[in-house]
Amino acid sequence: MDNLKLLKSLYPFIKPYCRQLILAGLILPISSATYSVQPIILQQAIDGPVKEGRLEGLWFYVLLLLGIVAINFLFQVLQFFIMNKVGQSMVANVRYSLFEHLESLSMSFFDRNPVGKSVSRMTSDMEQLAESFVGGLVLILLDVFNILGILIFMFYLNWNLSLIISVFLIPIYLVTIHYQKIFRDSNLRAREELSKLNSFLQQNVIGISVVQALNSTAKSMEKFAKNNRKYFHANDSAIKADAQLSATIEMISILAILALIFISSKLISAMVLTLGVILAFVQYSQSLFEPIRNLSDRFTVIQSAFTAIERMQELLDEPIEISDRHCEEERRSNLMHNQKPSTRLLRSARNDDEHLIQFKNVQFKYDDGPKVLDDVSFDVERGKKIAIVGKTGSGKSTIIKLLTRLYEVNQGSIILEGKKIKETPQAELRTKVAVIHQDSYIFAGDLESNIKLGRDESKLDMDLARKFLELAPGLSQLRDLQSASRISAGEEQVINFARALVARPEILVLDEATAKIDLETEQAIYKLLNEYIEGKTLITIAHRMQTIENADQVYELSDGKITLKS
Amino acid sequence: MLKYIVKHYKGYLLGFFCLTITNLLGAYIPQLIKQAIDMLSSLDSDALFKLLLWATLMAVLMALIRTASRQIIFARGREIEFDLKKDIFNHLVTLPPSYFANKQEGLVSTQAGSLISVITNDVQSLRMLGGFAMLNVFNTLVAFAITLPLMFQLHEKLTWAFLTLIPIVVFFVIALSSKIKTYQTWVQEELAKVSEFIEQNLSGIHIIKAYAQEAAELKRFEGFNNGLRDAYMKLIQVRSFIGPVMRVIASLGFVLLLYIGGQAIIEQEFSAGDFAAYTLYIQRLIWPIATLGWLITLVYRGQVSQARINSILDVDPSIKDRENAIEKNSFDSKIELKTLARTINKGEKVAIVGRIGSGKTILANKLMHLKELEDGEIFIDGVDLKDIKLDSLRSLINIVPQNNFLFSNSIAENIAYARELEPEQIEELAKLVCIHDEITALPEGYQSIVGERGVTLSGGQRQRIAIARALAVDPEVLILDDSLSSLDEISARNVLCNILKQRQGKTTIFVGHNQVLLEHMDQVIELEAVDG
Incomplete structure (x- = not known):
């Protein structure tokens, strides 16, 4: 079963x-x-x-x-x-x-x-x-x-009368089964229609700006009405089945009493039946059918x-x-073989300065999409400023998502500080590599909690965060983010900077982080950033040339391959 | 709620008529059974057989009419559900985007998840009121009206005794129900908190993962989850009484029957048939009384739901047609931005630039009256924007919004969203925004479904599909709100040139700071930064 x-x-x-x-x-x-x-x-x-x-x-x-x-x-x-x-x-x-x-x-x-x-x-x-x-x-x-x-x-x-009553259990059972099936099928259909209706609603709410910006509200209403009507009719047979079932069972229970009386008339003449027994049976016939009738409801529930x-x-x-399984396995095997971790550490420390980050023959595609990265290899040294350029859709952001292990590579490997990223706990990896994405999300609450995000306050540099926030004059007036409508797309990107830098990361990745910010503010952000980033590692993904002027190395990504540009 | 019930009064009346007949038959059949039982001792089996046959016929008839009555009244509940859903949806889509950006409005969070919960769960509880509750309330009234006189006829004292049970029921119902209402509201609030938290967490999951906040989030969730559980525990304490209380009252009815009815038989006031008929009558009345408790819960739940629904329906769409708003079906000469002292002429290419937070997007939305306007702020062909009917204004001016939202449909359907298009036209538009090759490279081509927010596409790809979708409408004035920001320089240049070529003679307004952009514009409007 x-x-x-x-x-x-x-x-x-x-x-x-x-x-x-x-x-x-x-x-x-x-x-x-x-x-x-x-x-x-x-x-x-x-x-x-x-x-x-x-x-x-x-x-x-x-x-x-x-x-x-x-x-x-x-x-x-x-x-x-x-x-x-x-x-x-x-x-x-x-x-x-x-x-x-x-x-x-x-x-x-x-x-x-x-x-x-x-x-x-x-x-x-x-x-x-x-x-x-x-x-x-x-x-x-x-x-x-x-x-x-x-x-x-x-x-x-x-037992004579009991048998008679029990006989009536059979039609009740059959009727229940019959209607149950209709009921279930109809419910299933109704639920499907309901989920269609709901996802339509959800799409229209999330995309309300598009609906209104393209003047499609009337069209949406019409479509919703159509789906709504379908859902309404999907319930028709369920209502019918429900009404027929309860009426039929009530009828059968009355018929059972009538049969009971008819049989009693035969038995009472033989003087085997008392009045009390008949009355008790009238009650039993009612109270027996009630739980059976309930049973059918319960099965729906x-x-x-x-x-x-x-x-x-x-x-x-x-x-x-994506789990931390590998790191645990490794720790366990280290313990088992009593391997001295010091040799490993030494080796990785030596590698560290030359190859902070290494991509080795990385291949990747999203679920059932086309191949995005095809054999990507490159190195990033500690303290260097790297830029990755490429046409839109060439997979620049994907590289970063792989680096922080938001997705798993299909082939090849990514190495950070001499260790495969699979072997580093995700939390540790993502604290080490801070990424400022192009998309943001503002949680309900105030600006401060949106910057801190539940991290340990003692390790956060709120002063640095504040310096960034000051670049967006509109933000400093905000106490409360409940009315997020007042935060513009550019301001969201400034919040992203504050979120990332407040933790003073050693490795910082900018993924189109200033695409929605005007040139003047962008320059101010970079000025502030350059003071901070001295001696730290920076990877920038951008298509605006001026944002990558200061890079030590520029890589270009196209057709799933990466090449060093001079 | 009443409004919706009144709207369907014809159906209800028919349903109530059927219910009355059902109840008449329901009262008539025990009379037949009483006669039959009293005949048992007379040994006239022929007459008894005829009587039983007649009763069988009546039972069948009753089943038929009862089916009709239930079907009719339950269908009215569904009608009300249909109407409510329609009204809520139609209201929602006319609310300005700022409504949805505020995360809380009245009793209801404006996140999609909460709105769905209102339009399913809360509407469902009103449907139950309009169907199940209406049926049972009326049934109870009719059952009492018809059965009570018959019971009095059978035995007066017993019936009075039986009636004393009703105040007890009412007492319990009142005592329990106010508590239930309090706890029910509490549960709803906690539930809303939980679902809001989950919704926010999942919507911002990329941020949470990027900063490794899963553990902290789990801890916060535990707090909300426990809060909900605790609220439920309180509610359960009270709710556990309802079912048993109602059943114990039914049993008390039989205790009375045994006590008084037994005495009556001893004193020969009562025949065995009377006793049996009385048993059936009590059973007829017990069910309505027992459902009373259930009804109370329904009514309270309905009240809570009604309040939540109202807090959506009562939101005044701050932007709506004025009383004497006019139709405006053409754009002839110019748009005047009075507060900025700038004029945009028909056919011009204009850029709006400015520092972050200077209100570029706000201005764009104002042009389409998606954002509240002051009188005399913007004029089109000399007519104040506020005096123009929204529908006609919005068919003249369209925006490609900043967030590039794509519907969870195929790419083709997304491009043809606002206008029906032939496949060739869709391809043409895709070529215009230089995305045709990238689409055909996908395994499913134009039929590829894009995820909830088109996630498997890159930001630049989403942007271009969103542009194509708006170009399909080809409005007199098209505003692109930062629509080239995710494109590399070469792509941006190509797309821009294609757009400008396509929109020759029409007005196109770009919001953004792209260097490429500024080279091609007729004029640039720079917004002053707000003073920090």
Whole structure:
């Protein structure tokens, strides 16, 4: 069973709550028994004191019933509470694991998966899981136990009548299965339409500037209305199935009572049936069908739980393409072979000055795109200023993304300070090599927290950051970045400089870092930068010639190859 | 909400009519069962058989009408969902871009994820109100109206006793529901915080990775995640009572039946058939009472959702047509920038330059009235921009926005976004912006899907596709907001020359500081830097 496998994948998240689950499991039969025994008490009272006309005898049964109802109530509250608590705790654990996993995935995952999709994996899907874990899984158990309890008590009372009632379980089961299938198919279709509708909405919100700038709002409205209509109609058969199912089951339960009476008329003449038994059966026939009817609802609910688990698993199964595994392995093997690290260190230190960074025959292409880099080799010495030029789309930015291991090379290797970058923990690598990208992102919060980004404050040089920020006069007036609309693209790039330089990196990479900044400000930035960069290593990617004037070496990238320009 | 319900009143009335008939039949059938049970001792099996057959017919009829009633009313809920979605979307796309850039507006974050959550989850809870809740409220009313008199007829004292249960239900509902509302709101807030955090984290993942902040982010996430869990724990404490309370009240109904009904049988006021019929009646009323708790939760959730939806719908689109705005279907002579004392003539090539933060993009957006304008700030052919209908203005002037957003469609669809184009026309435009060769080098060519933000393309490639998309519209005035910044010098020159050739006789405005650019312009408008 596939579903069983899915349930198993939840196990690690439920494990800490095993005790509570066992407790809830123990309560289950008690609350079922106290529920299904109630008609028997009614029967005992009617066939006993009521028939004999003893009022005080009736009192006893009334009190007994009241007691049982009270116990049933307490245990049910307890049960719901425990199960909801376990459900929510579990979901919180799942959510944490999902986020943890998400953070360690490589950039190629984020290229393939829109933000909205991952957000809904972790919010609405998880809500669904919590709701359906309790509303589906747990209530199904409760219903099953209730059905069992009722059947046991019914057969205990009278097996003839019980058989009649049980016969009606068959049409109910068949009808439920039939409608369930329609319902599920229709739901699936509806969900597909809904996700289409939502991604259309999301695209229009993210791209609102394009929608309005090209005067396409009317067109967007029209298209949305069309998708919306489709979604509306995708629900038609689900509504129909739902209405027919509940009406049919109600009808069958009435028919069961009618059949019960008909058969009773045969039996009562044989004097094997008492009034109390008939009345108890009228109640049983109603209360037996209710959990069965619920079961069908629960299966719908649980289906969505399985969908949520499936999606969760899908995300957790997403391989971590770029991990620190190699560095750990190496450390371990060093320990095992008791290899003296000093020799390695010596060697790398010697290499260091000549070859701070080495690209050796690097080949790379994005997922299913064309080859971007084809056999790229070059060296960067410590303290040198390097520039990489090339036409747009030639793969300049890609080189930098590979250097900081945001993507993994297909072939060849990249070496930093004599060590393959695979063997350096990612965090260490990215702290060593600071990159100022062309794209930025401003997080909600204030300017300061956007510069610090949660880094250890004692290691940050806020004065240096401030010097850069002063170059954008508009920024110094900002306290709060909630109204990010006031930050222009050029200002974002200035923030990028402050973010990178605040940590005083030894190796700095500029990737079209000033493309959106005017010439005057650009010159001011470079003036400030040159003071700082003295003796440190700088790699600049640019297409504006004046930005690379001071380079010691200029490399040109074209057709996936790199050449040194004089 | 009421507005939407009223709109579909015909459907609701029909649904309610069907429900009433269903309930009449539902009350009639127990009467038949009562007669049948009382006949058991009379041994007239022929009459009994006829009676049962009649009851069967009635049961079938009831099933048919009940199906119709549910279908009709649930469909109204869906209609309301449809209307709400349409209204919210249509409102959203008329809001200025600044709305979406502010990360919070009223109760709702304006990030795409939160807006989607409103348009799915919150609209869904209103759909439940319009379908499920409407059905049940009406059903409860009708069930009581029809069943109660019959119950009184059967046994007065018992029915009064039964009715005392209702205040108890109401008491519990009120006691629980105010708490539920508080906790429900709390949960919603925490949930919004979590999803906002995730959305920001993922949108800025390239920054987080570049500065190795994954661990710090995980720690922050843990805080939000625990906050959400704690809010849920509170809500659960209260919610765990609802189901059992409603069920215990049903059971109490039977305790009363046994106590008073049992006495009545002893005193011969009550027959066995009466007892059975009464059982069925109680069961008919118990379900509506039991769902009452559920309904309350629905109503509260609905209120929270309604407030969130309103905080979108109530945002005044600060930019909209004035009362006597005019159509303007042609651009004849000039655009006057009064505050800058500059004039852009028809057919000119103009560059807007200035230091960062000097408001170049703002000016570009003002020209299209995407940004709020003062009266008398900009005139086109002597008409104040604010007096022109947005739709007509925006079909005269278009912008290639700075962010180069590409839709998650094929490249061909992106180029043909604003205007239907033949494949040859698409290729022609691609050649114009010098990207045809690069597109055909892709495995899927023009049919390649570009990612959420066109990530697998380089910045320069995205820029050129965005230019092609705007050139397809070929408006009277085209503004390119820093659209050549990611191109190398040679490409920029080629693309620029092609654009200028294509737009001969039309007005083209460039925002940017490209040296290449300035050589070709008729005039350059320099904006003063804001004073720090």
